[in-house]
Amino acid sequence: MANISVRFFSNRLKRFTSFQVFLPNDVFEDMPDTLENPYLKRNLKTLFLLHGYGSDGFNWIPDELAVKYNFAVVIPSGENSFWLDGISTGHEYYRFLGEELVEYVRKTFGLAKKREDSYLMGYSMGGFGALHTSLAYPDIFSKAVCLSSALIVHEVAEMKDGIGNDIANFAYYRECFGEPGKVLESDNNPETLLKKLKESGKPIPEIIMSVGTEDILLEKNRDMHKFLESEGVEHVYEEAEGNHDMTFWNKCVQKYVPIIFE
16 A cells, blocks of 8 residues: 655645545555456545544555555545534635545546545544535535444534533534534534435435444434434444444444445
């Protein structure tokens, strides 16, 4: 795997930012199994990998999976933005990811040129980002794998001035989601985006959701599953033993990467 770090000026974020690209361009000529790999005969696919709250962009996709299934991994940093456009200048993370970053990797690396070759995967805040971004840009992304997603829009909607939760204060959530009293009707709510998408007649991305049975976000993921069912949206929803941690997410990678890339 070739690992490339890119620093460039983002007009959406109003500053220089960085992202990583992992490219499976190492083919060992003395390994027949590699040369006979059928996935090498198709276009290189691209997975945009989204981190959670309190973390940064790092690669948690095993090299052997990316090499076997012939896909690049693009890893941006969303800071603690919930992958949304914040209120203040320089916090347009939603458009940075869905527009600016995609266009940059297309021009620079020739990646993600087609919808059917462009996927999203994220955990926790990144799981929310994967779902939200795929619904916001259905012409760009065809699949979203959403792990232990922080689907907290309804919780945010109930927040009052000065009162947040154990994770962050009110000002933080207001910056990310906008005015709490208006968030459910806004495009920061994946449910609103889905309804608009259905009305438009555009194809809905393939959605895979997974959450641990000991996860603090279990009920919120169940609620989204029920919502998707009520809207008649085909999707995969699975619960398995596990908590809100990398142990669970690493197991999910081993399970879902073969499913989405085969």
